[in-house]
Amino acid sequence: MVSIIPVVGITIYSTLTLTDSYTSDRLEQLNAIGHNKADALVNWFGERRGDCDFMTKTPSVRNLAYDAGNYGTGHSHMVMMNAAEEIEEVMQVMINVYGTYTEMYLLNTSGYIVAQQSAEGWGYGHSKGADQSTKEYFTAAYAQRTDEEFTYLSDFRWSSDNEYIQIVTSSVIHDMDGNFVGVVVFYIDSTYVDALMQATEGLGSSGETYLVNHEGYWLTVSKFDYYTAETGLYNDLSEIILTEQLTSVGIVAALANKIDTKKPATRDYRGIHVMGSYSYLLINSEGLPWILVAEIDVSEALKVVNDLTTISIWIVVIIGVIVAVIGYVIAKKFTDPIIKLNTLSIRVAEGDLIHIGDDGKVRKGNDEIAVLGRSFGTMTENIRDII
Structure with missing residues (x-):
C-alpha cells in the first residue's frame, strides 16, 4: 500500500493545480465578457448623448428654438406655434429613425416645455407648458449653459409619479449667434441595455449578466424566474428594477473599493454558489456608479x-x-x-x-x-x- 501514496499525492496536487488554473481561466473569461459589455454600454450611452447634442447643433432647430420658447417677447403666438411644430417634426423623425427614444422635448430658458414629441405607443408623454425647471436634467444643463458642448446623462430613476423608470440625456442649445435659448431633453428607451444583459453567449446555461446601481438595486431584469416562480413576490420580472436590492459580496466589494472585482466563489441573490466578475462603471453625469455583474454557477464553471x-x-x-x-x-x-x-x-x-x-x-x-x-x-x- 505504501507504493500508492505517491500516486495519491500526485493526484491531489494535480487536481488542486488544475482547479486553480481552470478557476483563473473562467474568471478571466467572465471578466472579458463583463468588460466587453461595459465597453458596449459606454459607447451606446455616448451615442445617446451624441444624438441629443446633434439636435442642438441642427441649424433649423437652433433658428427655431428661440421663437418656440419666447412667446410674448416680440413674437406672436402663431410664430411660436409654427416654430414648435417644426421642431416637433424634427423630433418625430429622430424618434422614428433611431428607435431608441420614448420622448423628446425642448425646454425654454425658464425650464418650461415648449415643444414635445413621443414615440408611438408611449403613454407617459409630458404636456406642453409643464414646468421642468427643478429637474436635474434642466438644472445641470442650465448651470453649464455657456458651454455649447455640454451634455448630461441621468441615472436610472423612477419618474416623479412613480409610474415608470426613466433615464434621460439633455443638452444645451444656442442660437446661431451663440445665445443660450433652451435645453433639449431625450428620454432613452433602455431596451438595448436589457437585451445586452440578456445575451449570455459564452456563459453556459447558468451564466448571466446584469446591471445594478450604486445602492445595489437592479437596473436590468434577472435571467432566472427566482423572484416570480420561487419567491412569488412579483408577477413580472420587470417589477424588480429599482425595487429589489442585492448585497452579494462581489457587488458590495466593487462599490466599496470603487474598482473592478473578481470572486472565485460567492453566493448570488438565489443563494447559489457562483463565481463572478464585477465591473465598476462611471457612465452617468451624476457620478453614481453602476456595477456590471457577470456570474456563472461554480458547479457548471468547474464541471470539467x-x-x-x-x-x-x-x-x-x-x-x-x-x-x-x-x-x-x-x-x-x-x-x-x-x-x-x-x-x-x-x-x-x-x-x-x-x-x-x-x-x-x-x-x-x-x-x-x-x-x-x-x-x-x-x-x-x-x-x-x-x-
Whole structure:
C-alpha cells in the first residue's frame, strides 16, 4: 500500500493545480465578457448623448428654438406655434429613425416645455407648458449653459409619479449667434441595455449578466424566474428594477473599493454558489456608479475539473484495491509456509516427531523459506532416526 501514496499525492496536487488554473481561466473569461459589455454600454450611452447634442447643433432647430420658447417677447403666438411644430417634426423623425427614444422635448430658458414629441405607443408623454425647471436634467444643463458642448446623462430613476423608470440625456442649445435659448431633453428607451444583459453567449446555461446601481438595486431584469416562480413576490420580472436590492459580496466589494472585482466563489441573490466578475462603471453625469455583474454557477464553471477529479478518485480507489489484493496474495504466499513451519516447530518441541517436513510434503523452490522448510524436515527426520 505504501507504493500508492505517491500516486495519491500526485493526484491531489494535480487536481488542486488544475482547479486553480481552470478557476483563473473562467474568471478571466467572465471578466472579458463583463468588460466587453461595459465597453458596449459606454459607447451606446455616448451615442445617446451624441444624438441629443446633434439636435442642438441642427441649424433649423437652433433658428427655431428661440421663437418656440419666447412667446410674448416680440413674437406672436402663431410664430411660436409654427416654430414648435417644426421642431416637433424634427423630433418625430429622430424618434422614428433611431428607435431608441420614448420622448423628446425642448425646454425654454425658464425650464418650461415648449415643444414635445413621443414615440408611438408611449403613454407617459409630458404636456406642453409643464414646468421642468427643478429637474436635474434642466438644472445641470442650465448651470453649464455657456458651454455649447455640454451634455448630461441621468441615472436610472423612477419618474416623479412613480409610474415608470426613466433615464434621460439633455443638452444645451444656442442660437446661431451663440445665445443660450433652451435645453433639449431625450428620454432613452433602455431596451438595448436589457437585451445586452440578456445575451449570455459564452456563459453556459447558468451564466448571466446584469446591471445594478450604486445602492445595489437592479437596473436590468434577472435571467432566472427566482423572484416570480420561487419567491412569488412579483408577477413580472420587470417589477424588480429599482425595487429589489442585492448585497452579494462581489457587488458590495466593487462599490466599496470603487474598482473592478473578481470572486472565485460567492453566493448570488438565489443563494447559489457562483463565481463572478464585477465591473465598476462611471457612465452617468451624476457620478453614481453602476456595477456590471457577470456570474456563472461554480458547479457548471468547474464541471470539467470536477468530472476529472471524480475520475481520478475512482482510478486511485481502483488502483488501491488492486494493489491491496495483489499485496495480500503475495504476502499470503510467504506467510503461509512460515506459519506452518512455526506449527511444526511447536510440535517438535512438544516431542511430536511423527510429522515430517511440511506435513509430509516437500516445498519446492530455492527461496529462503523453501530451503528453510526442507532443512527443518531433514532435521526432524534425523532426530526421529536417532531416537
